[in-house]
Amino acid sequence: MNAIGRTAVAVLRNGWGILLLIIVWQAWVTAMNFNAIVMPRPLGVLQDLIGFPEVYWKNAVYTIGAAVIGLVLGMALGTGLAILAWLSDVLEGMLTPLTVLFSSVPVVTIIPIVARLLGYDFSTVLAIVVIICFFPAFVFTTSGLKALPAGADDLFRVLGARTPARLLRLALPAAVPNWSVALRVAAGHAVLGAMIAEYLMGTAGLGYLFAETKSDFNMERAFGATAVAMVVSILFFAAALAVERRVKERWN
Amino acid sequence: MSRGGANRSGPARAALGIAGLLLFLCAWQAIGYYRLAGLSWPPLTDVIALLADPERWPLLGRALSATLAAMTAGYLLGIVLGLGAAVGAHMFPIAHPGTDRLAAVVNSIPSIALGPVFIVFLSRESTAAAIAAAHAAFIIYVAASSGLAAASRGHRDLLVVLGASRLSRLRHLDLPASLPSLSTGLKLAVPAALIGTIIGEWFGAPRGLGVLIVNAMQNFQIALLWSVVVLIASTSLALYSALSLLERACYARFA
Numbered sequence: 001m002n003a004i005g006r007t008a009v010a011v012l013r014n015g016w017g018i019l020l021l022i023i024v025w026q027a028w029v030t031a032m033n034f035n036a037i038v039m040p041r042p043l044g045v046l047q048d049l050i051g052f053p054e055v056y057w058k059n060a061v062y063t064i065g066a067a068v069i070g071l072v073l074g075m076a077l078g079t080g081l082a083i084l085a086w087l088s089d090v091l092e093g094m095l096t097p098l099t100v101l102f103s104s105v106p107v108v109t110i111i112p113i114v115a116r117l118l119g120y121d122f123s124t125v126l127a128i129v130v131i132i133c134f135f136p137a138f139v140f141t142t143s144g145l146k147a148l149p150a151g152a153d154d155l156f157r158v159l160g161a162r163t164p165a166r167l168l169r170l171a172l173p174a175a176v177p178n179w180s181v182a183l184r185v186a187a188g189h190a191v192l193g194a195m196i197a198e199y200l201m202g203t204a205g206l207g208y209l210f211a212e213t214k215s216d217f218n219m220e221r222a223f224g225a226t227a228v229a230m231v232v233s234i235l236f237f238a239a240a241l242a243v244e245r246r247v248k249e250r251w252n
Numbered sequence: 253m254s255r256g257g258a259n260r261s262g263p264a265r266a267a268l269g270i271a272g273l274l275l276f277l278c279a280w281q282a283i284g285y286y287r288l289a290g291l292s293w294p295p296l297t298d299v300i301a302l303l304a305d306p307e308r309w310p311l312l313g314r315a316l317s318a319t320l321a322a323m324t325a326g327y328l329l330g331i332v333l334g335l336g337a338a339v340g341a342h343m344f345p346i347a348h349p350g351t352d353r354l355a356a357v358v359n360s361i362p363s364i365a366l367g368p369v370f371i372v373f374l375s376r377e378s379t380a381a382a383i384a385a386a387h388a389a390f391i392i393y394v395a396a397s398s399g400l401a402a403a404s405r406g407h408r409d410l411l412v413v414l415g416a417s418r419l420s421r422l423r424h425l426d427l428p429a430s431l432p433s434l435s436t437g438l439k440l441a442v443p444a445a446l447i448g449t450i451i452g453e454w455f456g457a458p459r460g461l462g463v464l465i466v467n468a469m470q471n472f473q474i475a476l477l478w479s480v481v482v483l484i485a486s487t488s489l490a491l492y493s494a495l496s497l498l499e500r501a502c503y504a505r506f507a
Contacts, residue, residue, distance in 0.1 A: 013346070017354025039372050093268025098276055104492040105485040106447040109462075112469035113481060116292035192362050196451065199364045207364065214368060226365035233360045 040220040045227060048220040055209070055221070056228050062205040063198065064232060066122065067190040070129025071236075075186060077130065078137025079179065086145045086171060087163065096142070103135040111197050120201040125194050132193040133186035137179070144178025145171045180240075180247040187240035191233040206232075294475045302479045311464075312483060318460040319380075320487070323449040326384025330441060333385065334392025335434075342400040342426065343418060352397075359390040363448060367455040380452030380460065387448035388441040395437020399430025428506060435502035439495040443488045450484065 012019075022042050029041050049056065085092035111128055118124045148170060156166050198207025206229045213221040277296055282288070284295030302308055341351040363383050370382040403425050411421045453462025461480055468477035 012350075014349045014353050016347075016350040018350075018357050021354065021357075034372075039369075090268060093265050094272025094275065096272075097269035098272050101273075101489065104443050104489050106443050106450060106488055108447050109450055109465060109481050109484050112465055112477060113292070116469065116474070116477070117289055188360070192360075195362045196364055200454075207362070210362075210365060219368070222368065223365070226362060229362050229365070230357065230360045233362075234357070237356075237360070 040223050044220045045223045049224045059206050059209040060228050063194050066125045066129055066194040070126050071133050071190045074130040074133025075137045078134045079141050082138050082141035099138055107132050108196055111200050115201045125197040128197040129190050129194050132189050136182040136185040140178045140182035141175050144175030148174050177247055177251050180244040184240040184244050187236040191236055195229050292474055294478055298475045299478045302475045315459055315461045315464045319449055322380040323384050323445050326381035327388050327445040329385040330388025331392050334389040335396050338393050338396035355393050363451045376456050379455050380449045380457050383452040384445040384448035387444040391441040391444055392437045395433050399433030400426045403429035431506045432503045435499040439499050442491045446488050
């Protein structure tokens with residue numbers, strides 16, 4: 001089989017479900033003769049994406065900005081607090097039940113509260129992403145800091161290592177694989193969380209574009225915004241997955 | 253003395269946990285009482301008073317039962333879809349990579365974008381349940397797929413040698429082996445389904461906790477807004493804890 005044939009088979013093996021989804025969508029809309037106001041065709045969405053890239057680009061940058069800054073802040077906050085909890089077992093004892101409590105709470109439902117507190121603008125979108133990313137960072141780093149190789153901590157203590165040295169040379173390196181799992185979990189949620197917050201109260205971004213165009217019955221652009229958000233979200237996830245794989249190779 | 257990853261005894265840990273919780277509640281009350289965060293942060297006592305007021309119960313009860321009904325329907329449908337896809341991909345390995353990709357892409361569709369689609373194809377009333385089903389199905393699919401691959405090679409070879417059919421291998425080996433992983437998925441799918449229901453209700457469901465949240469936000473009914481969020485959080489926590497028990501039982505029996 002030649003190279004093109006092999007590629008086609010690989011694409012079909014991996015992508016048959018997605019292709020089927022798009023074909024069923026196109027066929028359904030054509031068969032039911034839906035108006036584009038109700039339900040756009042995939043081709044119409046594609047045309048709008050190619051025809052007006054700057055609309056999508058501007059809003060995507062806003063959403064990506066919120067997602068990246070929120071991801072960095074949320075991961076930093078979660079990791080920092082996990083390290084503080086490692087240093088002080090009083091703090092750890094007080095924080096652990098609280099975070100277990102909060103991590104099972106649907107974060108999306110507090111968007112209206114945060115919006116009331118911070119205002120209907122970028123800061124609320126950012127705060128939601130920070131909160132969404134904080135919990136996995138804290139939970140996974142906390143367990144990672146304790147996932148030490150058997151006997152390593154005893155060895156460090158016997159050799160007279162102080163707490164800072166045990167943290168820097170033992171616990172933190174041991175926590176890196178778990179931390180990279182947290183990054184993957186948080187990265188996937190960051191974009192979608194930002195988009196929901198923008199949809200509810202934003203002034204810009206893909207979620208806002210979606211809400212605006214939907215209420216103007218410009219469904220092709222609304223679906224275009226969705227498609228861009230999906231691609232961004234998948235790219236975030238894939239990047240974090242690549243980091244996780246590299247970490248796993250390096251650490252095993 | 254022994255700082256850094258030291259473990260305390262059980263009672264000491266419980267006392268610390270309770271202290272942390274109390275500190276959190278006191279901070280909430282103080283911020284609300286002294287208006288440190290403005291008018292939008294009510295004291296804890298206001299929220300408790302509202303939740304304890306029998307005159308509010310019919311309103312909250314109607315909304316809660318509508319949300320729970322939609323969530324349960326979505327959750328069960330999600331289990332059927334997720335488990336069905338995982339078993340299908342397990343029985344027909346050639347379809348597996350494509351099913352994985354499809355699941356990942358469907359999961360990356362922003363749930364607010366699912367709303368308008370479901371409103372077109374279904375109805376306003378069932379949109380909440382449909383989004384809940386989409387959220388739950390992905391988690392169940394991932395958990396079931398990894399669970400179905402969990403049986404040991406030795407067991408699988410033994411059944412093949414003894415001439416077991418694909419179906420009886422599924423029934424007697426792979427499905428039981430998948431239960432621990434599946435039970436974790438069932439637990440994690442609960443908050444996800446609840447989020448899906450609330451988001452679905454934002455698209456114009458006639459009643460439900462999500463509707464109540466948006467109304468309270470727009471009418472500046474701050475205590476009501478917080479009460480509804482507390483109600484949702486407690487519901488999520490209660491269901492999550494109940495399924496944690498199921499998960500523990502599954503691990504004890506099958507893992």
